[in-house]
Amino acid sequence: METLSQKHETPSPERQNFYRKISGANVTPLWEVLHSVITAQPNTPCVPYLWKWQQMRPWLLEAGSLITAQEAERRVLVLENPGLRGKTRITHSLYAGLQLIMPGEIAPVHRHSQSALRFIMEGEGAYTAVSGEKVTMNVGDFVITPSWTFHDHGNTSGKPMVWLDGLDLPIVELLDAQFMEKGEGQAQQTSRQATTNLARFGNTMKPVEYKARSRTSPLFWYPYERTRDALETLKRHGEMHPCWGHKLQYTNPVTGDWAIPTIGTFMQLLPAGFSGAGYRSTDSTVYSVVEGQGRCRIAGQVLEFGPKDVFICPSWMPYSLEASEDTVLFSYSDRPVQQALDLWREAIT
Numbered sequence: 293m294e295t296l297s298q299k300h301e302t303p304s305p306e307r308q309n310f311y312r313k314i315s316g317a318n319v320t321p322l323w324e325v326l327h328s329v330i331t332a333q334p335n336t337p338c339v340p341y342l343w344k345w346q347q348m349r350p351w352l353l354e355a356g357s358l359i360t361a362q363e364a365e366r367r368v369l370v371l372e373n374p375g376l377r378g379k380t381r382i383t384h385s386l387y388a389g390l391q392l393i394m395p396g397e398i399a400p401v402h403r404h405s406q407s408a409l410r411f412i413m414e415g416e417g418a419y420t421a422v423s424g425e426k427v428t429m430n431v432g433d434f435v436i437t438p439s440w441t442f443h444d445h446g447n448t449s450g451k452p453m454v455w456l457d458g459l460d461l462p463i464v465e466l467l468d469a470q471f472m473e474k475g476e477g478q479a480q481q482t483s484r485q486a487t488t489n490l491a492r493f494g495n496t497m498k499p500v501e502y503k504a505r506s507r508t509s510p511l512f513w514y515p516y517e518r519t520r521d522a523l524e525t526l527k528r529h530g531e532m533h534p535c536w537g538h539k540l541q542y543t544n545p546v547t548g549d550w551a552i553p554t555i556g557t558f559m560q561l562l563p564a565g566f567s568g569a570g571y572r573s574t575d576s577t578v579y580s581v582v583e584g585q586g587r588c589r590i591a592g593q594v595l596e597f598g599p600k601d602v603f604i605c606p607s608w609m610p611y612s613l614e615a616s617e618d619t620v621l622f623s624y625s626d627r628p629v630q631q632a633l634d635l636w637r638e639a640i641t
């Protein structure tokens with residue numbers, strides 16, 4: 293294992309000649325790169341960072357005056373990790389963006405092999421239609437667009453609507469499994485309202501005739517009201533974890549597995565005064581603040597967060613969370629993929 297930590301030195305002229313000779317046939321010596329491809333622990337280019345809502349919101353509205361949702365197809369400001377600029381991603385494996393839909397606008401119907409989550413940050417009354425079912429979205433709601441399902445978004449309310457988009461874009465790109473198709477017209481014909489989706493799958497029951505067609509949850513709307521109630525009850529009567537307070541993971545109600553096969557999604561409550569123990573895990577995690585104020589201590593930095601801020605904790609970097617008031621955090625990561633491949637690790641630090 294000593295070679296893994298050895299410093300890279302300039303090869304001798306004989307070796308360089310040899311490397312040049314074999315390079316012409318697309319061959320390269322492993323020993324020159326071994327130390328950088330097999331590291332003792334994760335060596336991510338992803339860095340901690342926080343995007344302030346106070347800065348993002350005016351820029352979103354400015355984008356709203358520069359381009360229509362129809363022209364843009366999706367009017368989104370991508371949150372790019374400072375260590376991964378130009379790569380359209382917030383972590384090595386996941387994408388994040390803030391999407392704006394102005395009153396009266398429609399983001400036209402399309403489908404793609406990438407799975408998407410929507411986490412609503414501002415506005416009420418806009419809708420997402422997924423495979424002919426419509427859901428009206430409110431702040432704090434978590435909405436799923438499963439892989440290869442037609443979806444369009446529209447805002448029939450009188451106010452701008454903003455949500456956080458989370459996609460598995462880099463994972464699908466890594467696997468070269470991208471497909472995309474535009475739908476007919478601007479919006480889908482919708483039949484069922486989302487309240488029936490919640491009635492069918494949101495009560496620890498399912499329709500007797502239901503047969504799963506994918507691993508993604510058939511429940512695609514998780515209203516904040518229900519999640520918040522659950523966390524409040526846990527705050528009053530539940531036992532708290534020393535690192536993350538009260539934390540729930542969104543599930544596929546039929547299988548009990550992750551709600552999305554490639555993206556793990558969570559919601560947690562840190563009571564006022566909470567000061568969490570240090571923690572790290574191999575899944576870089578994107579946090580979106582729903583309520584409250586607090587801070588994340590990571591890699592010698594203090595990320596002070598407030599409502600609607602988004603911050604990122606990269607793979608294997610120890611961090612701790614603190615709350616000045618009751619704080620609710622939504623988060624997502626690639627944990628389902630890592631666990632499926634026996635790669636996921638965590639540690640209290």
Ligand SMILES: [Fe+2]
Nearest residue numbers: 402404408443
């Ligand atoms: Fe889409």
